Amino acid sequence: MAQLVPSKVFLVRGCGRHKEKLVSFEQALREAGIAPFNLVRVSSIFPPHARFVPKAAGLRHLDLGQILFVVLSENATDEPGCLISASVGAAVPDDPSHYGYLAEHSDVGKSQREISLHTEYLAAEMLATKLGHRLREPEPGRPAGSFRISNGMSLKTRSATQTAKGEKGMWTTAIAAAVLIIEA
Amino acid sequence: MAQLVPSKVFLVRGCGRHKEKLVSFEQALREAGIAPFNLVRVSSIFPPHARFVPKAAGLRHLDLGQILFVVLSENATDEPGCLISASVGAAVPDDPSHYGYLAEHSDVGKSQREISLHTEYLAAEMLATKLGHRLREPEPGRPAGSFRISNGMSLKTRSATQTAKGEKGMWTTAIAAAVLIIEA
Amino acid sequence: MAQLVPSKVFLVRGCGRHKEKLVSFEQALREAGIAPFNLVRVSSIFPPHARFVPKAAGLRHLDLGQILFVVLSENATDEPGCLISASVGAAVPDDPSHYGYLAEHSDVGKSQREISLHTEYLAAEMLATKLGHRLREPEPGRPAGSFRISNGMSLKTRSATQTAKGEKGMWTTAIAAAVLIIEA
Numbered sequence: 001m002a003q004l005v006p007s008k009v010f011l012v013r014g015c016g017r018h019k020e021k022l023v024s025f026e027q028a029l030r031e032a033g034i035a036p037f038n039l040v041r042v043s044s045i046f047p048p049h050a051r052f053v054p055k056a057a058g059l060r061h062l063d064l065g066q067i068l069f070v071v072l073s074e075n076a077t078d079e080p081g082c083l084i085s086a087s088v089g090a091a092v093p094d095d096p097s098h099y100g101y102l103a104e105h106s107d108v109g110k111s112q113r114e115i116s117l118h119t120e121y122l123a124a125e126m127l128a129t130k131l132g133h134r135l136r137e138p139e140p141g142r143p144a145g146s147f148r149i150s151n152g153m154s155l156k157t158r159s160a161t162q163t164a165k166g167e168k169g170m171w172t173t174a175i176a177a178a179v180l181i182i183e184a
Numbered sequence: 185m186a187q188l189v190p191s192k193v194f195l196v197r198g199c200g201r202h203k204e205k206l207v208s209f210e211q212a213l214r215e216a217g218i219a220p221f222n223l224v225r226v227s228s229i230f231p232p233h234a235r236f237v238p239k240a241a242g243l244r245h246l247d248l249g250q251i252l253f254v255v256l257s258e259n260a261t262d263e264p265g266c267l268i269s270a271s272v273g274a275a276v277p278d279d280p281s282h283y284g285y286l287a288e289h290s291d292v293g294k295s296q297r298e299i300s301l302h303t304e305y306l307a308a309e310m311l312a313t314k315l316g317h318r319l320r321e322p323e324p325g326r327p328a329g330s331f332r333i334s335n336g337m338s339l340k341t342r343s344a345t346q347t348a349k350g351e352k353g354m355w356t357t358a359i360a361a362a363v364l365i366i367e368a
Numbered sequence: 369m370a371q372l373v374p375s376k377v378f379l380v381r382g383c384g385r386h387k388e389k390l391v392s393f394e395q396a397l398r399e400a401g402i403a404p405f406n407l408v409r410v411s412s413i414f415p416p417h418a419r420f421v422p423k424a425a426g427l428r429h430l431d432l433g434q435i436l437f438v439v440l441s442e443n444a445t446d447e448p449g450c451l452i453s454a455s456v457g458a459a460v461p462d463d464p465s466h467y468g469y470l471a472e473h474s475d476v477g478k479s480q481r482e483i484s485l486h487t488e489y490l491a492a493e494m495l496a497t498k499l500g501h502r503l504r505e506p507e508p509g510r511p512a513g514s515f516r517i518s519n520g521m522s523l524k525t526r527s528a529t530q531t532a533k534g535e536k537g538m539w540t541t542a543i544a545a546a547v548l549i550i551e552a
Binding site: 202204211221250251 | 371372373374408409410411412413414415416418437467469471472473490493494497498548550
């Protein structure tokens with residue numbers, strides 16, 4: 001058998017609410033589109049030559065009930081007003097023969113924008129330190145999510161971040177995931 | 185490669201005791217019959233067209249030491265007299281082209297019957313909310329484990345629940361699992 | 369599809385430090401040599417007829433970014449001077465048609481030698497209790513890591529243990545892993 005190497009990746013996020021914590025988690029997966037699969041958590045590599053696909057295109061590769069490998073971030077609260085977040089970020093080198101990184105991060109009390117930036121930073125930092133170099137601050141005028149590393153390599157980041165506020169008498173769950181597709 | 189889709193499922197449960205927590209967990213797996221495998225935890229779908237098989241028939245499909253995907257509930261205590269429980273429940277629609285749900289639940293101080301009913305309710309509730317409908321109370325005279333959803337769909341539930349009382353000077357672990365078999 | 373049965377195993381360990389906990393974990397994986405893979409945690413069987421291979425030989429079987437099944441022990445601290453350890457141990461019967469055990473264990477304040485012995489004991493104890501027998505103390509003059517079980521079976525143990533001391537202002541992570549290779 002060939003090794004199990006993912007070749008396509010897509011990012012999703014969702015929020016769920018229910019008086020049962022497990023059902024609120026399920027509803028968050030449902031909003032994210034990945035409820036009908038048997039999820040297995042992995043850490044945290046964007047394989048060489050893999051590429052991002054839109055969620056709808058990615059889902060078409062999958063069979064209901066299948067084992068699905070995901071980098072998953074989750075966060076849950078039953079405290080009214082508590083602002084939770086769950087985020088996954090990716091940092092992928094422009095050179096597709098290098099692998100990239102997927103990071104997961106969750107927090108409390110932070111805005112969606114703050115969390116997204118931090119998760120993308122984590123993924124980019126893992127890639128930069130891997131190469132034994134430092135991450136450079138983005139130059140003015142360069143688009144967000146586009147970094148350089150001190151050795152000259154370029155990388156791009158992206159993320160999916162779900163924030164949600166706790167409500168009285170129920171569980172609120174936020175999830176974000178990078179879904180790894182292994183093809184025939 | 186085809187996607188990894190489980191086609192057979194069986195439920196198991198077991199209890200273990202040992203002064204080392206890890207060994208008590210191992211002994212619970214042993215009593216359940218799934219100790220000789222490399223377990224990977226998944227959540228929580230009963231795939232379309234999958235079917236339940238007896239434990240003995242299910243085990244015959246497996247090779248010692250193989251990777252085995254399971255929905256696993258576990259609970260452990262070192263407190264004498266503490267009543268722990270671990271349970272997995274399944275809710276499967278009568279129409280085999282629909283997928284069903286596997287739920288795991290653990291608790292303290294509850295009877296085996298209470299926990300079984302709750303875990304089956306959780307699985308049934310996930311299926312009902314998935315369909316955007318409400319779970320109906322079982323009609324009088326219908327067998328336990330047989331539900332209807334407000335859209336008229338029928339489903340059946342079942343569960344495996346292990347309860348155990350903590351003993352002095354050792355760890356007690358209860359486990360319950362739904363084992364997912366992927367066939368050639 | 370054939371079942372997923374690992375046929376080769378190797379042990380690794382590593383330590384990482386970074387102000388972000390996630391990055392320190394990543395750096396520990398990197399020192400261990402298993403950072404470029406998507407790790408899935410399993411418990412805890414050394415399959416029949418599997419064999420240990422050196423890390424370098426094992427890594428040659430793997431593709432970057434692949435799903436990799438591991439028994440993983442991890443431990444992290446941000447407390448200066450705190451001595452953490454992470455360890456995996458294996459107990460493998462001399463008869464290769466029997467399966468063996470992989471154990472993971474982590475602790476605080478113990479020496480590398482203490483932890484290694486304890487993790488190997490855990491793995492050997494799981495194997496002995498599996499056989500319904502007791503582990504015998506090694507006879508004087510027998511090499512370390514060589515045990516007998518009261519039914520006469522011989523087994524050998526080995527382990528990989530990483531210890532590390534916390535440093536001020538950063539996270540320190542220690543990991544140890546048994547890597548399971550599934551071949552074609």
